[in-house]
Amino acid sequence: MSGEESDFNQSDQNDWLEIDPQTEIISVISPDIVEPDVIPPKTEKDDKNKNKNLNLSPGSAAKRKKILRALKDGVDVSELQSFAINRGGLLTNELRKQVWPKQLGVKLSEITPKPDEDMLHGHRDYDQVVMDVNRSLKRFPPGMDDDERFALQDILVDVIMRVLVNNSELHYYQGFHDICVTFLLVVDEDVAFAIVEKLSQKHLRDFMDADMDRTKHMLNYLYPIIDKASPQLCEYMERAETGTIFCLSWLITWYGHVLNDIKHIVRLYDFFIACHQLMPIYLAAAIVLYRQDEILETECEMCFIHSLLSRIPDNLPFEQLISKAGDLYLQFPPEDLASEAEFRSQENDNRAKRQRANGVAKLHQWSWRNNIRWVSTHMPNYGRRHYLLTTAVAAVVTAALCYSTTDWGWIEWNWF
Amino acid sequence: MSSHQSIDQSREVKPSSGAVKIVEKQAQRRIFKIIVIGDSNVGKTCLTYRFCSGKFPDKTEATIGVDFREKTVDLDGEQIKLQLWDTAGQERFRKSMVQHYYRNVHAVVFVFDVTKMSSFENMPQWIEECDRHNLDKNLPRIFVGNKCDMKDKIAVNTNLAQKFADSHNMPLFETSAKDDEKANHVDAIFMTMAHKLKNAKPMMSPHMSRYTPGETREVINVRASPHHRGLQSINPNEEKTDNCAC
Numbered sequence: 308m309s310g311e312e313s314d315f316n317q318s319d320q321n322d323w324l325e326i327d328p329q330t331e332i333i334s335v336i337s338p339d340i341v342e343p344d345v346i347p348p349k350t351e352k353d354d355k356n357k358n359k360n361l362n363l364s365p366g367s368a369a370k371r372k373k374i375l376r377a378l379k380d381g382v383d384v385s386e387l388q389s390f391a392i393n394r395g396g397l398l399t400n401e402l403r404k405q406v407w408p409k410q411l412g413v414k415l416s417e418i419t420p421k422p423d424e425d426m427l428h429g430h431r432d433y434d435q436v437v438m439d440v441n442r443s444l445k446r447f448p449p450g451m452d453d454d455e456r457f458a459l460q461d462i463l464v465d466v467i468m469r470v471l472v473n474n475s476e477l478h479y480y481q482g483f484h485d486i487c488v489t490f491l492l493v494v495d496e497d498v499a500f501a502i503v504e505k506l507s508q509k510h511l512r513d514f515m516d517a518d519m520d521r522t523k524h525m526l527n528y529l530y531p532i533i534d535k536a537s538p539q540l541c542e543y544m545e546r547a548e549t550g551t552i553f554c555l556s557w558l559i560t561w562y563g564h565v566l567n568d569i570k571h572i573v574r575l576y577d578f579f580i581a582c583h584q585l586m587p588i589y590l591a592a593a594i595v596l597y598r599q600d601e602i603l604e605t606e607c608e609m610c611f612i613h614s615l616l617s618r619i620p621d622n623l624p625f626e627q628l629i630s631k632a633g634d635l636y637l638q639f640p641p642e643d644l645a646s647e648a649e650f651r652s653q654e655n656d657n658r659a660k661r662q663r664a665n666g667v668a669k670l671h672q673w674s675w676r677n678n679i680r681w682v683s684t685h686m687p688n689y690g691r692r693h694y695l696l697t698t699a700v701a702a703v704v705t706a707a708l709c710y711s712t713t714d715w716g717w718i719e720w721n722w723f
Numbered sequence: 724m725s726s727h728q729s730i731d732q733s734r735e736v737k738p739s740s741g742a743v744k745i746v747e748k749q750a751q752r753r754i755f756k757i758i759v760i761g762d763s764n765v766g767k768t769c770l771t772y773r774f775c776s777g778k779f780p781d782k783t784e785a786t787i788g789v790d791f792r793e794k795t796v797d798l799d800g801e802q803i804k805l806q807l808w809d810t811a812g813q814e815r816f817r818k819s820m821v822q823h824y825y826r827n828v829h830a831v832v833f834v835f836d837v838t839k840m841s842s843f844e845n846m847p848q849w850i851e852e853c854d855r856h857n858l859d860k861n862l863p864r865i866f867v868g869n870k871c872d873m874k875d876k877i878a879v880n881t882n883l884a885q886k887f888a889d890s891h892n893m894p895l896f897e898t899s900a901k902d903d904e905k906a907n908h909v910d911a912i913f914m915t916m917a918h919k920l921k922n923a924k925p926m927m928s929p930h931m932s933r934y935t936p937g938e939t940r941e942v943i944n945v946r947a948s949p950h951h952r953g954l955q956s957i958n959p960n961e962e963k964t965d966n967c968a969c
Binding site: 443481482517520522552553559560617 | 756763764782783784785786787788789790791793806811813815816818819820821823824
């Protein structure tokens with residue numbers, strides 16, 4: 308791991324949370340703080356109608372009013388962040404349009420204009436982006452007219468390419484399109500570009516290296532969190548060699564790739580924008596822990612656990628899980644897990660190296676190993692002992708013969 | 724018939740104090756792990772989906788990381804489970820993410836897009852990738868040219884592909900996951916692979932279910948999960964089971 312931006316272990320939580328974690332977060336992520344805090348708003352008539360149209364509960368309507376007031380009063384980002392984190396998040400896309408840019412410090416008047424088409428289409432990642440966007444039908448609302456969707460897909464390609472062209476150090480990864488489409492379904496093209504560009508420089512930066520080493524490193528935080536919360540589950544999953552790829556798409560698409568309901572996706576985006584870049588991993592841990600019983604009932608083998616976990620049921624209690632992820636973050640902050648994550652990274656690297664080395668030797672050793680296997684499987688117990696004993700005796704006799712027939716005079720014994 | 728039903732039919736449940744004890748007669752079920760690789764957008768997901776679920780997916784998406792699908796097939800009375808690992812095609816994933824999935828594979832399916840020359844030209848890199856992960860050269864490998872329904876766009880000549888396949892000692896199949904008429908063809912490709920695996924004496928022994936034929940075992944605290952492979956047994960009446968996890 309290198310580079311300042313990636314050094315999330317040492318980064319101050321406040322850089323990401325922009326509110327005092329010890330005081331504010333504990334209160335804001337508690338699931339029942341906001342909802343019961345229902346003060347029937349002294350709303351004007353049109354405001355009431357608006358809430359009715361938006362289908363908001365009285366608690367949410369009150370929260371909406373608070374958010375609107377915060378927006379009107381001037382930019383207090385920490386207040387907006389806490390609204391984004393706590394129950395219900397930013398509630399509606401109408402609020403998201405206003406709050407997301409403010410959370411990320413996007414100034415609508417300073418958005419870089421779109422480069423010309425040749426620049427966008429000439430980029431090294433252009434073909435890959437087009438292929439992925441063409442295949443992203445699932446991400447658009449089911450009732451959307453084909454022409455409208457085609458137009459939006461063209462815009463999506465432009466949004467992605469603008470980010471890449473403006474930031475030559477960034478590399479496209481499959482899944483980045485899932486992030487961009489989410490924003491494009493809520494805000495317009497220019498704002499979507501500006502938001503995604505900011506995120507690419509902060510939360511998503513590590514995913515956009517030329518390789519995925521830093522992404523892999525982030526995934527290595529998963530097991531230390533699970534281990535602290537449930538050692539039994541961690542041991543089971545590790546015994547199955549489950550690995551972390553099942554949650555790769557959760558992390559790098561902020562769950563956009565795996566959830567079916569856009570409402571859940573944008574709610575999570577509220578949360579992630581306001582939090583540390585590792586928060587998707589804490590949420591992954593919360594989901595895994597929530598599904599603990601199912602996992603322990605599944606056979607202890609990678610394919611079955613991978614298969615179970617890689618599909619997220621639509622009916623998960625997301626608010627509860629968000630709250631749990633926040634609790635896990637506070638209990639086991641990244642800096643406390645950094646050394647263990649680093650250790651796991653090294654372990655994985657060593658395992659890969661061993662695997663390669665073993666493979667090279669495999670062809671030579673295969674027949675030898677098979678002989679041993681044959682012996683151990685075909686010989687009865689006493690025979691196996693006999694075989695080993697014979698081998699040991701033969702080794703001693705050979706050594707003795709060698710010793711007796713070798714001229715040891717050339718060794719100077721004082722070497723030892 | 725789901726695999727779950729077949730499990731129920733083949734076991735005898737004897738309630739006992741405290742835990743449910745199940746006495747069952749299990750036959751051997753071999754499991755083969757097959758990895759499907761190739762460039763992005765060549766149709767790896769569609770091919771595996773077509774084989775596992777019998778249809779072309781409505782809405783395809785880029786694969787991020789690795790997807791798992793499986794299907795049990797009946798070969799000459801033996802139930803064989805094929806586990807298909809569908810991998811992401813983008814280079815960055817194959818370089819650092821997919822290695823874990825090369826472990827203990829029994830066969831490899833290389834896929835290219837017959838309408839896209841670059842996906843064919845990149846094949847040596849994929850073969851090198853396998854070599855780098857030390858996959859045994861004797862493992863069954865097949866070479867699949869997908870999207871051959873797009874007849875007017877074909878860019879990779881069959882002779883060229885055949886030559887390449889021959890030089891790497893692989894059979895070549897040209898097919899289309901999309902074309903319903905070719906659905907049997909896709910099945911046949913994977914069944915050929917299954918036959919090869921069944922009849923070959925693989926270097927790495929195939930994964931076995933944990934019980935040997937005719938063996939009687941007690942299993943305590945059995946869960947009803949259909950994924951619980953330890954409980955899967957062979958029912959002679961069982962048809963092909965499809966447990967596609969698509």
